[in-house]
Every structure is written in C-alpha cells, then in structure tokens.
Amino acid sequence: MHRISDEDLNDLVExxxxxxxxxxxxxAIRRQLGRFVPADILEAAITEYQSRAGRPRDLHEPxxxxxxxxxxxxxxxxxxxxxxWPSVRRRLEGTGLDDEPIRRINDASSKIVSFIPxxxxxxxxxxxxxxxxxxxxxxxxxxxxAAKLCDARYRFVVVLSGITDNLRSQTQQRLEQILxxxxxxxxxxxxDRETDFDDRQSRNAANLLSNPDQxxxxxxxxxPYRLRKLARFLEAAGSILQDCPIxxxxxxxxxxxxxxxxRGRQSTINxxxxxxLSKPKVAYVAYTxxxxxxLLIDPSVPDDLxxxxxxxxxxxxxxxxxxxxxxxxxxxxxxxxxxxRGLDVVRTVPDDEIAQVRPPGARAGFGDWRPTVTDSxxxxxxxxxxxxxxxxxxxxxxxxxTMLIHTSMRAPAHQRTAEVVQAYLGTLRSGWSTPAVRxxxxxxxxxxxxxxxATDLGLSPVPWPQVCDQIPGVMADVGVVVDNYQSDVRLSxxxxxxxxxxxxxxxxxxxxxxxxxxxxxxxxxxxAYDTLLQMGRWFGYRRGYEDLPRxxxxxxxxxxxxxxxxxxxxxxxxxxRYETEHKTPRQLAVMIRKxxxxxxxxxxxxxxxxxxxxxxGSQVMQxxxxxxxxxxxxxxxxxxxxxxxxxARSLPxxxxxxxxxxxxxxxxxxxxxxxxxxxxxxFHERSPSLRSEALCEYIAKQNDYDALRTWNVVVxxxxxxxxxxxxxxxxxxxxxxxxxxxVPADYADIKALVSTMDxxxxxxxxxxxxxxxxxxxxxxxxxxxxxxxxxxxxxxxxYPVSRNSTVERSSGTRGYPRTDLAAVEDILGIGLFFPExxxxxxxxxVAVDLSGLAPVDEELExxxxxxxxxxxxxxxxxxxxxxxx
Numbered sequence: 001m002h003r004i005s006d007e008d009l010n011d012l013v014e015x016x017x018x019x020x021x022x023x024x025x026x027x028a029i030r031r032q033l034g035r036f037v038p039a040d041i042l043e044a045a046i047t048e049y050q051s052r053a054g055r056p057r058d059l060h061e062p063x064x065x066x067x068x069x070x071x072x073x074x075x076x077x078x079x080x081x082x083x084x085w086p087s088v089r090r091r092l093e094g095t096g097l098d099d100e101p102i103r104r105i106n107d108a109s110s111k112i113v114s115f116i117p118x119x120x121x122x123x124x125x126x127x128x129x130x131x132x133x134x135x136x137x138x139x140x141x142x143x144x145x146a147a148k149l150c151d152a153r154y155r156f157v158v159v160l161s162g163i164t165d166n167l168r169s170q171t172q173q174r175l176e177q178i179l180x181x182x183x184x185x186x187x188x189x190x191x192d193r194e195t196d197f198d199d200r201q202s203r204n205a206a207n208l209l210s211n212p213d214q215x216x217x218x219x220x221x222x223x224p225y226r227l228r229k230l231a232r233f234l235e236a237a238g239s240i241l242q243d244c245p246i247x248x249x250x251x252x253x254x255x256x257x258x259x260x261x262x263r264g265r266q267s268t269i270n271x272x273x274x275x276x277l278s279k280p281k282v283a284y285v286a287y288t289x290x291x292x293x294x295l296l297i298d299p300s301v302p303d304d305l306x307x308x309x310x311x312x313x314x315x316x317x318x319x320x321x322x323x324x325x326x327x328x329x330x331x332x333x334x335x336x337x338x339x340x341r342g343l344d345v346v347r348t349v350p351d352d353e354i355a356q357v358r359p360p361g362a363r364a365g366f367g368d369w370r371p372t373v374t375d376s377x378x379x380x381x382x383x384x385x386x387x388x389x390x391x392x393x394x395x396x397x398x399x400x401x402t403m404l405i406h407t408s409m410r411a412p413a414h415q416r417t418a419e420v421v422q423a424y425l426g427t428l429r430s431g432w433s434t435p436a437v438r439x440x441x442x443x444x445x446x447x448x449x450x451x452x453x454a455t456d457l458g459l460s461p462v463p464w465p466q467v468c469d470q471i472p473g474v475m476a477d478v479g480v481v482v483d484n485y486q487s488d489v490r491l492s493x494x495x496x497x498x499x500x501x502x503x504x505x506x507x508x509x510x511x512x513x514x515x516x517x518x519x520x521x522x523x524x525x526x527x528a529y530d531t532l533l534q535m536g537r538w539f540g541y542r543r544g545y546e547d548l549p550r551x552x553x554x555x556x557x558x559x560x561x562x563x564x565x566x567x568x569x570x571x572x573x574x575x576x577r578y579e580t581e582h583k584t585p586r587q588l589a590v591m592i593r594k595x596x597x598x599x600x601x602x603x604x605x606x607x608x609x610x611x612x613x614x615x616x617g618s619q620v621m622q623x624x625x626x627x628x629x630x631x632x633x634x635x636x637x638x639x640x641x642x643x644x645x646x647x648a649r650s651l652p653x654x655x656x657x658x659x660x661x662x663x664x665x666x667x668x669x670x671x672x673x674x675x676x677x678x679x680x681x682x683f684h685e686r687s688p689s690l691r692s693e694a695l696c697e698y699i700a701k702q703n704d705y706d707a708l709r710t711w712n713v714v715v716x717x718x719x720x721x722x723x724x725x726x727x728x729x730x731x732x733x734x735x736x737x738x739x740x741x742x743v744p745a746d747y748a749d750i751k752a753l754v755s756t757m758d759x760x761x762x763x764x765x766x767x768x769x770x771x772x773x774x775x776x777x778x779x780x781x782x783x784x785x786x787x788x789x790x791x792x793x794x795x796x797x798x799y800p801v802s803r804n805s806t807v808e809r810s811s812g813t814r815g816y817p818r819t820d821l822a823a824v825e826d827i828l829g830i831g832l833f834f835p836e837x838x839x840x841x842x843x844x845x846v847a848v849d850l851s852g853l854a855p856v857d858e859e860l861e862x863x864x865x866x867x868x869x870x871x872x873x874x875x876x877x878x879x880x881x882x883x884x885x
Contacts, residue, residue, distance in 0.1 A: 002038040012037065012045040013052065014079045020049075021075075021152050023120025052077040056110040058743050063313040063572075063579050066115055075118040076110065076152060083186065084147040084179075084215070091178050092140065101317065105137075108314055109144035115310040116145075116283045119153045119245035126283045129253070129307030131572070132314045133322050134289040134533060135513060135540030139171065141314060142249045142287055143179045149283075154245040156209060156216040158230065160273070162252045163222050164507050166483070166490050169193050171251065172219040180217065190218040190233075197226045197233075205237040209244045222256040227272035234279055245281045248273075250305075253286030254293040254530055257305060260604035274303050290530035291571070293601040295590050296848050298608035306848075308585050313575045321549070322539050323565035327558060330566045332573060342562070344451050347552045349376045349523055354554065357417070358407045358523050371407075371417045373424040377521055379444065380405075380552045381424060381501070384519035385478065386445050387548040388499060389470035390462045391518070394544060398477065398497040400515040404537055406522050409505035411484045418482045418503050425501075429475050441471065448550070457546040474499060483507050508537065518545065521552045528599045529592075532557075533564055560598065567593045577689045581624070582751050591845035600846055609846040616698045617837025618783055620754060623830050625684035628740070628748035628803075628823035637681055637828045638726065641798050644677040645729035648713060658765065659714065665762045666713040671699055674711045674796055681830065684747065695832070699794070705839035707792030712762040715798045716754075716831075726800035726826050735802035735826060742817045750821070753799055754831040760786050761833075762795050787835045799829035 004012075012033075019029050026046060033042055053074040078085065092102060117124040132138035146157045157179075161171040172193050180187045188208060191197050197220045208216060220226050234241065250257055250273070259270035266274075277284050286294055286307065297306040316322060323329075328342030349357075353374040359366055373381070384403040392398055405417060431437040445464055454461045483491045483504035491502045493515050502508060505524070514537045526532040538551055574590050592600050600606060627633045648654050648669045659665045675696040683690045702708040717734040725732035740748040759782040760769065767789070773781040786795075805821035821827075 002041050004041050004044070009041075009045055009048065010080070012041070013049045013077070014081075016045060016049045017053075017075075017077050017079055021118055021120050023118075023122065049077065050074070053114070054743070056107070056114045059107050059111055061104075061315045062108045062111060063315075063576050064111060064115070065311040065575065065578055065583060065585050066309070074114050076113045076148065078110075078148075079151070082148075082151040083183070084150040085144065087181060087183055088144055088147040088178055091181050104315070104317065105140060105144050108141055108312070109148055112141075112145050112285070112310075112312055113148045113152070115312070116149065116247075116285070117281075119149075119155075119281070121281070123280050124283065125277060125303075126309045127305060127307050128283070128285045128310040128312070129291065129294055130285060130287045130312045130314060131291050131575075132287060132289045133316050133320060133539065134536050136289065136314070136316055136320055136322070137541075138251070138287045138289065138314070139174055140178070142251070142285065143175060145285065146179060146247055146249065149245075149247050150215045153212070154247050154283075155212070155214075156244060156246045157218075157249070158246065158276070159217075159219045159249045159251060160222050160227075160253075160257070161219050163256050165196075165221065166492075166507055167252075168196060168219055168221040170513065175217065175219060186213070186215060188214055188216050190216060191220065196221050196223075197230050203236070205233050206240045209237045210240045222269055222273075224268045224272060227269060227276070231272055231275045234276065241279050241281070243281075246279060246283070248277065248282060248284045250284065250286040252534075253288045253305075254290055254601070254605075255288075257286070258293045258297065258605045259301075259304060260602070262604070270305070273305070278303070290533050292530050292592055293605035295571075295592065296601070296606050296609040296846065299586065299848060306585075311575065311585050313572055319541060319543060319546070320539075321542055321546070322568075323533065323536065323561055324569060326538070326551070327561040327565050329562055329569055332566065332570050345550050346558050347376065347379065347550060348558070349374075349521075349552050349554050351554065353377075354523055357521075359410060359413045366410075366412055369416075371413070371420050373420050376552050377405075377421075378424065380519055380521045380550070381421065382428070382441060382444055383448065383550050384501065385428070385471060385474050386441060386448075386467060387518040387545070387550070388474045388478075389467045390548060391516075391545050392470045392474070393462045393466045394460075398473075398499065400493050400498045401500075402491075402498070402514045402517045403501040403519040404508060404514055404517060404521065405501060405503045406505065406508060406520070406524050406535065406537075408524060411486045411505075414482045414484050414503045414505065418480050421501060421503065422480050425475065425478060425480070432472060432475065438468070442468070449547075452547050454547040459544070459547055513537075513540070518542075518548050519550055519552075522557065523554055526598075528601050529564055529567060529595070530601050532560060532598070533568075536561070560595075563595055563598075567595075580686060581689075589847040591847045594844045594846060606846065608848050610848075611844055611846055615837045616695070616832075616834045617702075619834050620759065620779065621690055621695070621832040621834070622753040623683065623687065623690060624750050624753055625686050626748045626750070626823070626827050626829075627684065628821060628827065631825045633682055634823065634825035634827055638728070638826065640677060640680040640682075641828045641830075642728050643680065644673065644713070645715075645798075648673055649729065657712075657762075659762050660757075660760065660765045661719075662765070663714055663717070663761070667710075667762070669711045669713050669796075671703055671709050671711065671794075674713075674794065675699055677796075686747070702792070702838060705792075707835065707838040708794045709792070711794040711796050712790075713796045713798065714761045715800065716758060716761060717800060723802040723804065726828070728798070728800070733800050735800045737805045737808060738799075738801045738821065738827075738829075739805050739807045739818045740821050742819045748821060748823065748827075750801075750829075753801075753829045754797065756782065758797055758831060759783055759795075759833050761797055762786075762793075763789060783833075783835070786833075790835070792835050792838060794835065795833035797831040797833070799827075799831065801827035801829055803827065 016029055030042065053076060057074055089102065112130060115128060117126055159171060161168045172191060197218050218230065220230055256269045257273055259267050261267040286305065288294060294307065297304055299306040299308065324340060326342055326345060328340040331339055353376055356372045356374050357377055359369050388401040391401060407413065407417060442464055445467060477499040478501060480501045481489065481491045483502055484507055491500060502514060517538055520538045524535060526535060538549060542549055570593055571590055648666050651670065653668045655667050656664045657667045678692045678695050683692065699708045715733050718736045721734045723735040723737055726735050738750045738753065740750050756777060756779060759779055763786060769777060772785050775781060803821060803823040803826045807818045807820060
C-alpha cells in the first residue's frame with residue numbers, strides 16, 4: 001500500500017475534477033494518470049472525487065426531481081483555484097448574511113449545478129426548473145449557480161430578465177454588484193444598466209466567446225428585438241460554439257417564455273428562446289415562484305421548455321414572509337392538525353370604498369372619475385409614516401422604506417391617485433402641529449402595536465414618544481413616485497436612502513424588488529393564480545421590522561390569497577412526495593387545484609393540461625423506506641401483519657380464495673380491521689404520503705359512498721424458498737428479495753416494493769389478463785380491469801422481505817447504485833392498491849398530460865403478459881393436482 005498526504009490527495013482529486021470538466025471519462029483518467037500514479041492511490045482519489053461530487057445530490061434540502069437515466073454521474077466539486085464562487089460568497093457575506101443563509105445558498109446552488117451537464121460534454125441541451133418563492137432570493141441563487149458554473153468553465157451567462165426595462169436594469173445592477181463585483185477583469189459585459197443587448201459586437205462574437213479565461217454576461221429583456229439580436233450574435237460565432245458552454249437563466253420563466261401561439265405557430269419569444277437553446281452546448285434553467293404555466297408545458301414537444309431534466313424546489317427560511325405565513329392556509333387533502341390562520345397584518349378595504357380608489361372597467365372609460373383618499377387609504381398612508389419612523393428609531397438612521405399603492409393597471413389612474421396622495425401628505429404635514437392630528441397618529445400606533453406585538457416576533461417594542469419624534473423627518477422625506485410605462489422618473493434605489501410611496505401597475509407587480517416595503521394598499525382585481533401571486537410584492541424578508549408590515553386589501557382578495565397559499569403548499573407537498581418515491585420529471589404530473597373564481601394561468605398556457613382528481617383513488621401506495629437497523633421497529637411491523645391475518649381469518653364473512661400465481665387471498669376483510677392494521681403499522685417518517693391518519697380518513701370517507709368497505713389481503717411471496725420463510729399467523733411464506741439504494745446510508749430505501757402485476761394479485765387465476773386488456777399491462781389498464789371485476793374493493797398486499805436480500809441486477813439501474821439490504825431483521829412491506837375514488841368530495845385539479853410520452857421504466861418487476869397467463873395456468877394446475885392427491 002502506498003501512502004499519500006491529505007494535501008497531495010486533494011490535489012489529485014482536483015486534477016480528476018479538471019479532467020472531467022474537460023470531457024475526460026473516469027476510464028480515460030485511469031489510463032492517463034495510471035502511468036504516473038500508483039493504482040491504489042489513484043483509486044482512492046477517484047473514490048474521493050466521486051464522493052465529493054455526489055454529496056450535493058444527497059442533501060435533504062432543496063427537494064428535487066431528476067431523471068438519473070438521462071444524466072451523467074455527479075461531477076461538480078469546489079476546487080482550490082475557483083475564483084467566481086469564492087468572490088460571490090465574499091460579497092454576499094459583505095451584505096450582512098449570516099453563516100446559515102450562506103450555507104443554504106451554497107448547498108442549494110451546488111445541488112442545482114450537479115444536475116447541469118459538465119462543460120466538457122460533447123453536446124448537450126438540458127432543461128431545468130427551479131421553484132422559488134415571491135421575493136425570496138431567487139436572484140441570489142442563480143447568481144451562485146452561475147458563479148460555480150463559471151468556475152467549472154462555462155463561458156457565457158445569459159439572464160433573460162422579465163419584460164420590463166426597470167426589472168432588467170435592477171437585475172443587471174444586482175449581477176454587477178454580486179456576480180461581477182471587483183472582478184471586472186475576468187468579465188466582459190455585453191449589457192449594462194442603461195443598455196440592453198444589441199448587435200454592436202456581433203462581428204467580435206467569435207473572439208469574445210473563444211477566450212477561455214474570460215466570462216461573458218448579458219442581461220436581456222424578453223423582447224423579440226433583443227432576443228433576435230442575441231440569437232444572431234451567437235450564430236455569428238460559428239464553430240466556436242462547439243466548445244463554448246452557455247448557461248441561460250430564465251428569470252420569471254412563466255412570463256412571456258411559454259409558447260402561446262395558435263394555429264400551429266409558435267409564439268415569437270418562445271421561438272427565439274428555443275433558437276438560442278439550439279446551440280451545441282446550452283443549459284437552460286428556468287426560475288419562477290409561480291410555476292403553474294411551466295408545469296403545464298406540453299412535454300411531448302422535444303425542444304420546448306418543459307423541465308425534463310430536473311425540478312428543484314427551493315426551501316424558504318424561517319424568516320421569510322410568504323402567502324402562507326401572512327394569510328394562512330387551509331389544511332391539505334387528508335392533512336391533520338390545526339389550520340394556519342396567518343398573521344394579523346391584513347386590514348380590510350370596505351367594498352363601498354372600492355369605486356373611490358379604483359377606476360371603472362376599461363369599457364366604461366375614465367370619464368370624470370377622480371380618486372379620493374378614503375378612510376382605509378388614509379390609514380395606510382399614516383401607517384407607512386409610523387412604520388418608517390419606528391424603523392428609524394431601531395436603526396438609528398434612515399433606510400430605504402417603501403409603500404405600494406396598486407389599484408389599477410391603467411396609467412391615467414396612477415397619475416390621478418398620485419395627485420390626491422400628494423395633497424393628503426401636504427395636509428398631514430401642515431396639520432402635524434395640531435393635537436388632533438398627533439392624537440390620531442398615536443391612537444393608530446398603539447392600536448396596531450397591540451394587534452401585532454413586537455415581542456411576539458422577537459423584537460423590542462418602540463415607545464410612542466420615540467416614534468413621535470421621528471415623524472416630522474419622515475413626512476419631510478417621503479415622496480410619491482408614479483412607476484409605469486409612461487413615467488419619466490421611475491422608482492429606483494441608490495446610495496441615498498429612499499422614502500417613497502410608489503404608485504403603479506404591471507411594472508411594480510412582477511420581479512421588481514420594492515426595498516423596505518412596509519405598507520401595501522392593493523385593490524387590483526386579477527383572474528389568474530400567477531398574476532395575483534406575483535402582485536404580492538409584500539412577500540419577502542423584513543429583518544429587524546417583522547412586526548411592522550401591513551397590507552390593505554378587500555376581504556375577497558384576502559380570502560383568495562389563503563386559497564393560493566393552500567395551492568402553493570399542495571404543489572410543494574406533491575414534489576416532496578414524488579421525490580421520496582423517486583419519480584422523474586417525465587413522470588411528474590403535479591396537480592394544481594382549481595378555484596371557482598380564478599384561472600390557474602392564462603388559457604393559452606394551459607393547453608398541455610388536463611382536468612384530473614386528486615386523492616388516493618386509483619393510486620398505488622407502497623412502503624419503500626425502512627429502519628433496517630432497528631430490530632424492534634422491524635419486528636413490530638411483522639407482528640402487526642401477524643395480528644391482521646390472525647384476526648381476519650376468524651371474522652365472519654372472510655374467506656380464503658385461490659387467486660393468481662398459486663396464492664390465496666383473504667377476501668371480504670372489513671375496512672375497520674384494515675384501518676386498525678394501518679394504525680398499528682409503523683411507517684417511515686420520510687414517507688409523507690403514507691400516514692395512517694390520512695389513509696384511514698380517506699378509507700372512512702369512501703365508506704360513506706359504499707367503497708372500500710371490504711378489502712382483499714394477499715401475501716406476495718416468491719415461488720421458491722431459496723431466501724427462507726417468514727411465519728405469519730401460523731403459516732410460512734417464502735421471503736422475497738429487495739436490495740436497497742447505496743444512498744442514504746442511515747435507513748434503507750429500496751425504491752420499489754410492488755410489481756406492476758400486483759395490482760391484480762387478488763383476481764382469480766382463471767382470468768386470462770391478455771384477453772381482458774387491450775395492449776401492454778400498464779397500471780392504468782390493470783386498475784381498470786380490476787375495478788371492472790371487483791368494484792370498490794380495496795387490495796392490501798403484504799411483502800415478506802428477506803433481511804439477506806442481495807443485489808441481483810446490475811448495480812446502478814436508472815442511475816441508482818444498489819447494495820445488499822443487510823437488515824438486522826426481516827422486513828414486512830405493504831402495498832395499498834386503491835380503486836377509483838367515489839363521491840363528490842374530490843376536488844378538480846389540472847395537470848400536464850403525460851400520455852403522449854413513451855412509458856418510463858419504474859424499476860418494477862415486469863414480465864411478458866403471456867408469460868403471466870401461462871404461469872397462472874401452471875400454478876392453477878399444480879393446486880388442482882395437489883388437492884387431488
């Protein structure tokens with residue numbers, strides 16, 4: 001055995017990483033370095049490199065869905081000669097971020113990078129989606145992703161930044177500050193804060209893109225003119241693009257990027273984005289907080305923007321104020337616990353005031369409409385002054401502080417509203433010296449701070465006398481800014497603190513960060529989930545003044561935000577579930593709950609969607625995670641199955657019936673006995689869709705509609721006793737083999753327990769399945785066959801798994817390396833096969849239609865359907881012969 005120091009081992013690992021970045025395979029690296037490095041040391045370095053590269057994939061957060069079969073092995077590791085990410089990290093630390101937020105940013109960006117092809121890959125065109133939260137740090141995340149890819153030799157970073165000039169300019173400014181910073185010598189900026197992309201440098205495209213030591217950056221508005229210029233710039237580079245990895249970040253990816261063309265024609269922006277992505281080496285990563293449209297892109301269009309390679313759900317930190325924390329939400333389907341009521345920060349705009357602050361509909365025209373400062377708007381303006389004053393008391397100096405007034409998308413309404421707000425501010429300034437005005441401020445301060453005590457949010461209260469002293473200075477500083485497409489002066493933040501009441505519409509309703517937003521007055525109507533959520537500029541981080549933000553809106557709008565918080569939580573819950581079940585994006589059919597008064601997104605963006613129902617109905621639920629080193633835990637579940645079978649056999653009406661594969665089923669088992677078993681059985685805590693309370697609640701509800709009142713129970717055993725037996729209720733059953741994934745190591749994840757044909761495990765062997773279904777035996781066809789034969793009867797399968805299960809197939813099937821189970825006790829797994837749900841309690845959902853895709857191998861046991869029929873016939877003959885003898 002040769003010895004090597006830790007420092008030399010690290011250098012060798014980094015050499016291997018550099019070779020991989022340059023398109024060397026591990027086999028090629030063994031040949032190249034094997035001439036100079038002893039074999040045992042080289043293997044140790046390769047093992048260490050693979051371990052480091054795989055760590056981001058093992059992180060519990062962020063949640064992710066990937067297709068291992070379509071990806072290369074994990075490849076990215078930080079190296080000692082990296083320059084871009086260390087610089088970004090240093091600048092983020094300089095903004096005041098603590099160690100924990102920096103760690104989360106580092107982890108999440110590394111995980112995303114690990115799903116993107118390495119730059120040395122000969123040719124690639126990947127598609128990914130990152131789900132953030134409104135105003136939650138998506139820009140910081142994609143800057144970190146870009147920095148790490150630039151360290152890994154990606155050469156050109158393109159950020160598609162919304163459809164407005166002020167959002168593009170704000171994004172450019174943040175990228176220049178954090179991503180580029182003081183490293184200007186390593187960057188060539190193709191855009192700046194004032195200038196969007198043009199073709200001035202097209203003749204130099206080949207030279208600019210061929211420099212391996214320089215990185216290019218372009219922040220481009222999603223505008224046909226600009227995108228066409230960018231496409232021509234790339235095409236002017238010619239063959240240089242064969243060795244020029246490009247990262248395209250699509251910020252606000254649900255806006256403008258989606259194909260909404262009709263009559264078979266692509267929409268212009270979507271067509272131009274796909275033209276850019278057609279280059280030899282392009283990784284496309286979409287970012288959005290409202291992914292409804294992205295999840296409904298038609299996945300059967302091969303070069304469109306459906307996130308076929310990965311989907312990542314960024315977690316929100318505890319100090320993030322989102323829809324759920326502010327407004328609360330309802331319990332999800334089959335979720336138990338207390339309803340989240342939100343924070344007491346929403347104030348109601350009475351219905352009789354709406355006509356005074358919001359103009360009539362476009363068809364009616366403006367006429368002589370003039371807004372007024374109603375009681376609720378006056379309360380909001382005074383609270384903005386009070387909250388800003390309180391912040392100055394806490395901070396000791398002025399800081400950016402903003403109020404948003406959003407009542408209409410129409411520019412004339414903004415100007416008229418600004419005039420009356422200016423007049424009201426003048427009245428407050430001139431009246432401050434009067435006791436009545438001061439008393440009104442004092443009363444509002446005390447009332448609001450009683451409803452939301454600072455101490456409840458971990459902050460120190462600010463006494464009224466201190467606030468009172470700051471109010472004159474705040475009123476002197478506050479300005480009114482109209483921000484719309486007609487504005488000459490737009491809302492912007494610089495070195496001097498800004499205290500502003502911003503009045504606008506669409507330009508303030510997506511992507512743009514309103515710094516120090518403490519007060520929002522919002523009565524704008526919206527008809528789609530994504531539009532309404534994106535208007536919520538009040539979402540985000542309010543460090544040091546968490547007790548001060550307030551929102552004025554109508555009661556109907558507040559109720560809608562509760563509904564949207566529920567929809568958003570449900571989407572993320574499904575993604576967590578799909579991750580734990582190892583689903584891939586090509587299998588992803590995230591279901592988005594419909595609303596009676598709102599559309600999910602625009603009709604043109606929903607053409608890839610179909611209406612579905614969401615419940616346990618028609619689903620297969622299986623246990624795939626086990627505490628394989630906890631003997632008491634494993635033994636408890638075996639005993640639970642033993643108790644179920646023993647009790648069921650003694651119940652009146654329960655019969656033992658011969659079924660497929662020579663097995664017998666206990667038929668007619670009452671639902672109460674099955675629910676007792678589910679409450680007895682211990683599910684792994686990382687199986688969110690398998691909770692006994694939720695399963696039993698669903699069964700009980702189905703009982704009300706004459707479904708799932710009885711169950712069939714089948715023990716799924718192997719044909720031979722090669723792996724030994726498990727005794728249940730006095731009978732011995734042949735154990736089956738299930739190896740586990742190598743990761744994680746602290747519990748056993750077997751990835752799949754049931755086989756496709758188990759869906760019909762309780763059908764009589766006399767039924768020839770090939771005669772009863774049209775086509776291959778998919779789960780849907782088998783479920784329809786079983787439902788037709790057995791109606792609303794449930795099926796519970798028990799799986800006696802050998803503790804000594806081994807890897808029988810080649811390791812790494814579908815990108816998941818396997819190892820022997822090595823459990824301390826046999827495992828009793830269960831599979832629940834539900835028929836189609838009955839009853840009106842199921843909600844309507846919309847989901848992408850995946851039926852046009854080729855079936856994806858789910859790593860289940862699959863055999864030819866004719867072989868199944870023949871095996872059933874042989875098993876039936878054996879049973880008959882045995883009975884005769």
